Amino acid sequence: MFGNYKKAGRGDFMNVMCYSEQRVRGVLQFLFPKAHHSGLEELSTLPTFPHTASTVTMSETTITLKRTGDKMPVVGFGLWKVTKATCADTVYNAIKAGYRLLDGAGDYGNEKEAGEGLRRAIADGIVKREDVFVTSKLWNTFHAHDHAKALAKHQLQLWGIDYFDLFLVHFPISLEYVDPSHRYPPEWWGDDGKVHLAKVPLQETWTAMEELVDEGLAKNIGLSNTQGSLLLDVLRYARIEPQVLQVEIHPYLTQEALVKLAAIHGIAVTGYSSFGPQSYVELGAHKGASSLLEHDSIAQIASKNNKTPAQILLRWAVQRGLAVVPKSNNHERLVSNLQVTSFSLSEDEIKAISALNINLRLNDPVDLDPRMDIFA
Numbered sequence: 368m369f370g371n372y373k374k375a376g377r378g379d380f381m382n383v384m385c386y387s388e389q390r391v392r393g394v395l396q397f398l399f400p401k402a403h404h405s406g407l408e409e410l411s412t413l414p415t416f417p418h419t420a421s422t423v424t425m426s427e428t429t430i431t432l433k434r435t436g437d438k439m440p441v442v443g444f445g446l447w448k449v450t451k452a453t454c455a456d457t458v459y460n461a462i463k464a465g466y467r468l469l470d471g472a473g474d475y476g477n478e479k480e481a482g483e484g485l486r487r488a489i490a491d492g493i494v495k496r497e498d499v500f501v502t503s504k505l506w507n508t509f510h511a512h513d514h515a516k517a518l519a520k521h522q523l524q525l526w527g528i529d530y531f532d533l534f535l536v537h538f539p540i541s542l543e544y545v546d547p548s549h550r551y552p553p554e555w556w557g558d559d560g561k562v563h564l565a566k567v568p569l570q571e572t573w574t575a576m577e578e579l580v581d582e583g584l585a586k587n588i589g590l591s592n593t594q595g596s597l598l599l600d601v602l603r604y605a606r607i608e609p610q611v612l613q614v615e616i617h618p619y620l621t622q623e624a625l626v627k628l629a630a631i632h633g634i635a636v637t638g639y640s641s642f643g644p645q646s647y648v649e650l651g652a653h654k655g656a657s658s659l660l661e662h663d664s665i666a667q668i669a670s671k672n673n674k675t676p677a678q679i680l681l682r683w684a685v686q687r688g689l690a691v692v693p694k695s696n697n698h699e700r701l702v703s704n705l706q707v708t709s710f711s712l713s714e715d716e717i718k719a720i721s722a723l724n725i726n727l728r729l730n731d732p733v734d735l736d737p738r739m740d741i742f743a
């Protein structure tokens with residue numbers, strides 16, 4: 368995985384009563400369909416595997432974030448591995464096709480081009496800035512307080528916008544600082560090709576993230592690639608709690624416990640790499656996993672619903688109460704990926720897809736360096 372991953376160059380709920388009530392109820396209903404949720408104390412007595420189709424109604428296209436009430440689109444466009452050369456046009460066309468969330472990151476190396484596409488769409492009157500939910504992420508080499516703030520400002524300049532709707536800590540891994548004027552994005556490695564860990568605790572980074580909110584540079588802040596114990600630790604000291612958790616979720620890695628924990632704390636979850644191994648094939652990093660898009664169970668459900676396998680994978684996630692951010696460099700696929708909020712899968716179909724879980728994690732920094740086993 369290392370070589371190709373390195374070459375590829377990138378690391379990589381709904382109207383509320385409010386979120387903390389309706390969303391938690393919704394996800395819990397998904398998790399425990401037969402239970403009546405009068406309170407979270409019931410959790411301990413409930414069965415432990417999620418299957419039902421009843422959490423997300425067919426018309427739901429946004430998730431309302433708890434702290435701000437901001438509406439985060441359920442389906443967004445992922446920018447990882449969208450090439451610089453095509454990025455501005457792809458983003459412009461994605462917005463024209465109806466996407467209202469762009470999922471970027473400093474590490475993707477295409478923020479300037481993504482910003483060009485967004486600003487062109489605004490200039491052409493397709494959208495206003497406030498119509499598009501822009502997400503970006505802070506890379507590992509910038510976790511120190513002052514670096515985090517400086518980088519967020521640099522990233523906003525690249526996009527050519529005044530604020531991010533959501534800014535995430537990309538990984539709970541701190542690496543040695545690399546000056547952006549020397550190399551940007553710095554990826555995982557120093558000039559010597561080795562990973563250099565840095566001793567910046569996440570609390571320091573989180574304080575900087577909160578100050579970005581204070582200064583109006585980020586409307587919402589959150590975490591990515593973070594599991595339960597660390598999430599709970601952030602909640603102990605957070606003045607501004609994480610609003611969104613973005614993690615790898617697909618039928619080979621269903622992550623029920625983490626999704627449940629986030630729901631209990633009123634944190635919306637975005638599942639990335641919805642198509643599982645597909646995104647990692649081009650990196651030679653799919654770990655030998657068979658395609659989900661060609662899986663018999665998915666193909667059968669797709670055929671029965673007159674949808675594509677990709678739409679079934681996305682709908683499975685959305686129906687679990689997750690947001691998704693599929694990426695495609697192909698316009699036809701990009702358009703069809705957006706069309707997953709107007710049909711429903713049956714409870715049995717959801718169950719059959721969830722049963723494919725093999726806890727296969729494709730995006731795992733331990734594959735780059737054993738000291739970075741954040742999911743151990």
Ligand SMILES: NC(=O)c1ccc[n+]([C@@H]2O[C@H](COP(=O)([O-])OP(=O)(O)OC[C@H]3O[C@@H](n4cnc5c(N)ncnc54)[C@H](OP(=O)(O)O)[C@@H]3O)[C@@H](O)[C@H]2O)c1
Binds near residue numbers: 448678
């Ligand atoms: N927070 C993190 O650490 C992290 C990590 C990974 C990803 N992400 C985010 O999540 C987004 C999505 O994840 P991802 O990029 O890993 O993968 P993905 O969206 O699950 O899959 C992308 C792959 O599937 C193909 N594809 C897209 N639509 C398709 C369709 N309808 N039918 C068949 N194939 C299709 C794409 O090829 P074509 O382009 O040729 O269509 C590409 O090879 C990223 O872009 C990024 O924004 C975040």
